[in-house]
Amino acid sequence: QQQVKQSPQSLIVQKGGISIINCAYENTAFDYFPWYQQFPGKGPALLIAIRPDVSEKKEGRFTISFNKSAKQFSLHIMDSQPGDSATYFCAATPGAGSYQLTFGKGTKLSVIP
Amino acid sequence: DADVTQTPRNRITKTGKRIMLECSQTKGHDRMYWYRQDPGLGLRLIYYSFDVKDINKGEISDGYSVSRQAQAKFSLSLESAIPNQTALYFCATSAPGLGGYTFGSGTRLTVV
Numbered sequence: 001q002q003q004v005k006q007s008p009q010s011l012i013v014q015k016g017g018i019s020i021i022n023c024a025y026e027n028t029a030f031d032y033f034p035w036y037q038q039f040p041g042k043g044p045a046l047l048i049a050i051r052p053d054v055s056e057k058k059e060g061r062f063t064i065s066f067n068k069s070a071k072q073f074s075l076h077i078m079d080s081q082p083g084d085s086a087t088y089f090c091a092a093t094p095g096a097g098s099y100q101l102t103f104g105k106g107t108k109l110s111v112i113p
Numbered sequence: 114d115a116d117v118t119q120t121p122r123n124r125i126t127k128t129g130k131r132i133m134l135e136c137s138q139t140k141g142h143d144r145m146y147w148y149r150q151d152p153g154l155g156l157r158l159i160y161y162s163f164d165v166k167d168i169n170k171g172e173i174s175d176g177y178s179v180s181r182q183a184q185a186k187f188s189l190s191l192e193s194a195i196p197n198q199t200a201l202y203f204c205a206t207s208a209p210g211l212g213g214y215t216f217g218s219g220t221r222l223t224v225v
Contacts, residue, residue, distance in 0.1 A: 009153065034213065043117070043203050043216030044156070089155060101214060105155040 003027050004092050006104025013111050019077040021107045023090035026071065030092040034101075035064065035075050038087045047088070048075070080111045116140050119204050119217035126194050126224055134189045134220045136204030142215070143208065145187040147171075147179060150201040150219070159202075162187055194224040 005024045013019045023033075034049035050057045050064040050073065057064045063076040077084055090104040117138045126132050136145065147159040158171030160179040168179060176198060178190045191198055201221050205214040 006155075036214075041218070043205070043218050044214075045216065046213035049213070101158075103156040105153060 003030075003102045004090060004104045006090050006107060008107060009105070010108045011110070013077075013080045013109065015080065015082060015111055015113050017080050017111075019075075019080045019084065019109055019111070021075045021088055021090070021109070022072065023074065023092075023104050024070075024072045025092050027092070027094070027102075028071070029094040030102075032093050033064070033066065033073050034091050034093075035062075036089040036091060036103075038089065038106075040086075044089055077109075080109075082111045082113060085109055085111050115218065116215050117204055117206055117217035119202075119220050121220060122218065123221045124223070126222070128195055128224055130194050132191045132194055132222070134202055134204075134222070136187045136189070136217060138185050138187075138204075138206045138215075140206050140208070140215055141184075142206035143184065144206060145181065146205040146207070146214070147177075147187070147189045148203045148205060148216075149173065150203060156203065159189065191222075191224075194222075196224045198222065199224045 035047045036044035037047040038044040048059050048062050052068045061078045066073045088107045091101050093101045120135045143164050146161045148156045150156050157173050159177050162168050162181045165181050180188050201219050203219050204217045207214045
């Protein structure tokens with residue numbers, strides 16, 4: 001049973017556009033939702049994370065929107081740049097220090113000039 | 114030097130061979146993990162360890178074993194490699210309360 005569903009699988013966005021990646025979860029015990037960014041040949045790196053007590057968190061061009069009632073969260077990348085081209089994973093865990101980090105299947109983002 | 118170092122970076126091995134993937138970290142984190150990444154399947158947890166004396170199975174532990182030799186070292190073994198174990202393997206570390214995992218750069222394993 002997949003606990004975190006991520007869409008789309010791949011995304012092509014023009015430079016300067018907005019990239020949107022969506023995730024939905026089922027386990028109501030999840031209370032920490034990080035996003036990871038992975039470049040080819042590298043391991044995933046923590047990009048931004050949110051707790052369910054807030055509906056939005058912004059760090060630079062990256063924003064997480066969180067809808068607790070719908071059990072959905074999304075990553076928005078504003079003014080997308082070619083350097084943002086990477087694979088993005090959403091994840092969820094019952095607690096920021098929990099071992100049980102469940103990942104979505106990933107979205108490959110390509111930002112074209 | 115990288116915080117989490119995995120060796121080797123690439124490995125081709127034959128079916129039935131035993132192989133060990135190694136991970137060492139300088140983060141000082143107690144918790145270490147092994148994940149497997151396959152295209153379209155995301156990252157799946159193989160084993161995790163909270164300290165030297167604590168080893169736990171993850172989602173897909175069959176066919177794998179691990180050893181936590183020290184706080185900083187966590188190795189993954191394939192006792193008898195099979196082709197469907199061809200994948201990208203990642204080691205990660207974390208500390209309680211900080212939320213983020215630190216991943217190594219991965220080992221690309223091909224079993225022929």
